[in-house]
Amino acid sequence: MxxxxxxxxxxxxxxxxxxxxxxxxxxxxxxxxHKVTMFFTFWGLNTLKNESAPKVKxxxxxxxxxxxxxxxxxxxxxxxxxxxxxxxxxxxxxxKKHNAMTVPQLIELAEQQGINLVAxxxxxxxxxxxxxxxxxxxxYAGVGAYIGDAEKANTNLFI
Amino acid sequence: MxxxxxxxxxxxxxxxxxxxxxxxxxxxxxxxxHKVTMFFTFWGLNTLKNESAPKVKxxxxxxxxxxxxxxxxxxxxxxxxxxxxxxxxxxxxxxKKHNAMTVPQLIELAEQQGINLVAxxxxxxxxxxxxxxxxxxxxYAGVGAYIGDAEKANTNLFI
Amino acid sequence: MxxxxxxxxxxxxxxxxxxxxxxxxxxxxxxxxHKVTMFFTFWGLNTLKNESAPKVKxxxxxxxxxxxxxxxxxxxxxxxxxxxxxxxxxxxxxxKKHNAMTVPQLIELAEQQGINLVAxxxxxxxxxxxxxxxxxxxxYAGVGAYIGDAEKANTNLFI
Numbered sequence: 001m002x003x004x005x006x007x008x009x010x011x012x013x014x015x016x017x018x019x020x021x022x023x024x025x026x027x028x029x030x031x032x033x034h035k036v037t038m039f040f041t042f043w044g045l046n047t048l049k050n051e052s053a054p055k056v057k058x059x060x061x062x063x064x065x066x067x068x069x070x071x072x073x074x075x076x077x078x079x080x081x082x083x084x085x086x087x088x089x090x091x092x093x094x095x096k097k098h099n100a101m102t103v104p105q106l107i108e109l110a111e112q113q114g115i116n117l118v119a120x121x122x123x124x125x126x127x128x129x130x131x132x133x134x135x136x137x138x139x140y141a142g143v144g145a146y147i148g149d150a151e152k153a154n155t156n157l158f159i
Numbered sequence: 160m161x162x163x164x165x166x167x168x169x170x171x172x173x174x175x176x177x178x179x180x181x182x183x184x185x186x187x188x189x190x191x192x193h194k195v196t197m198f199f200t201f202w203g204l205n206t207l208k209n210e211s212a213p214k215v216k217x218x219x220x221x222x223x224x225x226x227x228x229x230x231x232x233x234x235x236x237x238x239x240x241x242x243x244x245x246x247x248x249x250x251x252x253x254x255k256k257h258n259a260m261t262v263p264q265l266i267e268l269a270e271q272q273g274i275n276l277v278a279x280x281x282x283x284x285x286x287x288x289x290x291x292x293x294x295x296x297x298x299y300a301g302v303g304a305y306i307g308d309a310e311k312a313n314t315n316l317f318i
Numbered sequence: 319m320x321x322x323x324x325x326x327x328x329x330x331x332x333x334x335x336x337x338x339x340x341x342x343x344x345x346x347x348x349x350x351x352h353k354v355t356m357f358f359t360f361w362g363l364n365t366l367k368n369e370s371a372p373k374v375k376x377x378x379x380x381x382x383x384x385x386x387x388x389x390x391x392x393x394x395x396x397x398x399x400x401x402x403x404x405x406x407x408x409x410x411x412x413x414k415k416h417n418a419m420t421v422p423q424l425i426e427l428a429e430q431q432g433i434n435l436v437a438x439x440x441x442x443x444x445x446x447x448x449x450x451x452x453x454x455x456x457x458y459a460g461v462g463a464y465i466g467d468a469e470k471a472n473t474n475l476f477i
Contacts, residue, residue: 005310010475012339014398017201021171021317024281028302032310042335043398061412068399080173080202081227094220094285122342126412143346150473151323151350155309157169157317158339158475164469176360180330180476183440187461191469239332239361240386253379253444314468316328316476 006153007034008146013159014043014069016076016088016103022159023106029155030113037149038110039141041120044159045129046070047103048119053133062128069127073103111137118145165312166193169305172318173202173228175235175247175262181318182265188314189272196308197269198300200279203318204288205229206262207278212292221287228286232262270296277304324471325352326464331477332361332387334394334406334421340477341424347473348431355467356428357459359438362477363447364388365421366437371451380446387445391421429455436463 007029011022022038030036040048051072058066070076078087095102101109110117118139124130131140150156166188170181181197189195199207210231217225229235237246254261260268269276277298283289290299298304309315325347329340340356348354358366369390376384388394396405413420419427428435436457442448449458457463468474 007306007309010339010343012336012477018171021169021201024302025169025305028306032303032306034306042339061408061415064408065412090220090223091285094224094287097220098285100281100285122418126409126416126418128412143342144350146343147325147346147350147352147473150325154313154472155306155315156473156475157315158477159171159317166465166468177330180328180360183461184328184464187465191462191465193465249379249382250444253383253446256379257444259440259444313472314465314474316474318330318476 005034006036006149007155008037008039008150008153008157010146010158011038011040011044011047012042013079014046014076015079016091017078017080018159019044019047019073019076019103020106023103023110025157026115027106027109027113030110030115034155035153036113037116037118037146037153039118039120039146039149041123042127043069045119045123045127047073047076048117048135048138049129049133050135051075056130056132058128058130065127073107076103107135164191164193165195165308166314167196167198167305167309167312167316169317170197170199170203170206171201172238173205173235174238175250176237176239177318178203178206178232178235178262179265182262182269184316185274186265186268186272189269189274193314194312195272196275196277196305196312198277198279198305198308200282201286202228204278204282204286206232206235207276207294207297208292209294210234215289215291217287224286232266235262323352324354324467325473326355326357326468326471326475328464328476329356329358329362329365330360331397332364332394333397334409335396335398336477337362337365337391337394337421338424341421341428343475344433345424345427345431348428348433352473353471354431355434355436355464355471357436357438357464357467359441360445361387363437363442363445365391365394365425366435366453366456367447367451368453369393374448374450376446383445391425394421425453
C-alpha cells in the first residue's frame with residue numbers, strides 16, 4: 001500500500017472556502033504520511049500572492065487582471081454567501097471563535113509538513129502574474145510536472 | 160482489480176445540480192460493486208439536513224448561518240441559471256417529466272445500496288450545524304477518516 | 319506502472335476557464351501516453367455543441383433551456399470576473415497574445431491525440447439536447463461507461 005500514499009490537489013478556484021478545504025485535505029493527507037503536491041492554477045494562484053510584495057511594472061492587460069484579482073490569502077472571497085465581503089469576515093470570525101486555522105496558518109502548516117506548493121507557470125504567464133508577486137518557497141512548473149505527480153499518487157482532486 | 164473497486168466523493172458544493180451529479184456517480188459506482196463513501200463538508204452538508212427537524216437553540220452567529228443556508232435537499236439552488244429559484248423548479252419539472260430521480264430519491268437509493276454518507280464534524284462545528292438538524296443514518300467523522308477511505312479507493316472526486 | 323497511465327475527467331462545468339483547464343490537463347496527460355476519457359455532463363455539454371448546427375424542433379421546456387445555455391465553445395462564460403461577457407473577451411485576447419490555445423483548438427488537439435470525448439446521454443435527455451446539435455466524433459454513453467473508465471484510470475478528476 002505504501003506506493004498509494006500520495007495526494008495531489010489542483011487548486012483552480014481562488015475562493016476562501018474552497019482554498020480552506022484544499023489545505024485541510026492536503027494537511028490531513030500529509031499528517032497521515034502522504035507525499036502531497038498542491039498545484040495552483042488560474043484563480044487559485046491568488047492564494048499564494050505575497051500581500052506585501054512591491055509593485056511590479058506591467059502592461060495594460062496584466063494590470064487590469066491585477067486590479068480584478070485578490071492579492072493574497074486574506075483577500076479571498078467566498079463561493080457562497082459572499083455578501084460583498086461580509087461572508088469572509090463572518091467565516092474569519094467563526095474560525096477564530098473555534099480555534100480553527102486561517103488560510104495563512106494552513107499555508108504555514110503545509111510548508112512545515114513539506115507539502116510541495118506548485119505555481120502553474122502557464123497561467124501565471126496568461127494572467128500576467130510575476131514571480132516577484134508570489135510568496136517565497138514555491139515551486140514553478142507546468143502541466144507536465146502535475147501529470148507526473150498525479151501518476152504516482154492515489155488521491156487526485158481538482159478543487 | 161478487486162481492490163480498485165472503491166469510490167469516494169467529497170461533496171463540498173451544496174448546489175442542486177452538483178449534488179445530483181454526485182449522487183448519480185455514487186449510485187452508479189455502488190451498482191457496479193464499488194464500496195462508496197460520500198463525505199459531505201461545507202455547503203454540501205445542507206443536502207443532508209432534515210427538513211422537519213425541530214428548531215435547535217443556537218448562538219447569534221450560528222443562527223445567521225442557519226438563516227442563510229438551505230435546509231435540506233428540496234431547498235438547494237442551481238450553480239447556473241438559478242434565476243431566484245425558478246431554475247431549480249424547472250429542473251424538478253424536467254426530472255419528473257423524464258422519470259429521473261429527485262435528490263431525496265437519490266439519497267434513499269444511496270442508503271439502500273449501503274453507500275456511507277459521512278458528515279464532516281469539523282465544518283458542522285464551524286458553521287454551527289447540530290446533529291439534531293441532520294437526517295438519520297449518517298456517519299460523523301473528520302478529515303482523517305476521509306483520507307483513510309480515499310487511500311483504499313481508486314476513484315476519488317471533489318464536487 | 320503502465321496500467322496507471324489513464325486519466326478521466328468529468329466536465330460538469332461549462333465555464334470557459336474550467337473547460338480550458340480540463341482540456342489542458344487532458345491534452346497534457348495524452349501527450350504523456352495516458353489513455354484519456356473526458357465525460358461531458360450537465361453544463362459541460364455546451365462545450366461540445368456545434369455552433370452551426372441547424373435548428374432542432376423542441377418542446378417548450380427544452381427550448382427554454384436552449385435559450386439559456388451557451389451554444390458551443392466560443393460562447394462560454396467565465397466562472398470569475400465574467401463582467402457580462404467582457405471577461406471572456408479579455409481572456410481570448412490574452413490567449414492570442416501569448417500564442418496559447420483557444421478552446422476550439424484544444425478540442426481539435428484532443429481529437430488528434432485520440433482523447434475519447436463522451437457526451438452524457440442522461441443529462442442530454444434531461445436538458446433537451448439532441449445529437450443533431452452536437453459536434454461530430456463524440457461518443458454517447460451513460461454513467462456506467464464512466465465508472466468502467468474510471469476504474470481503469472489512476473487520475474480521475476471532476477471539473
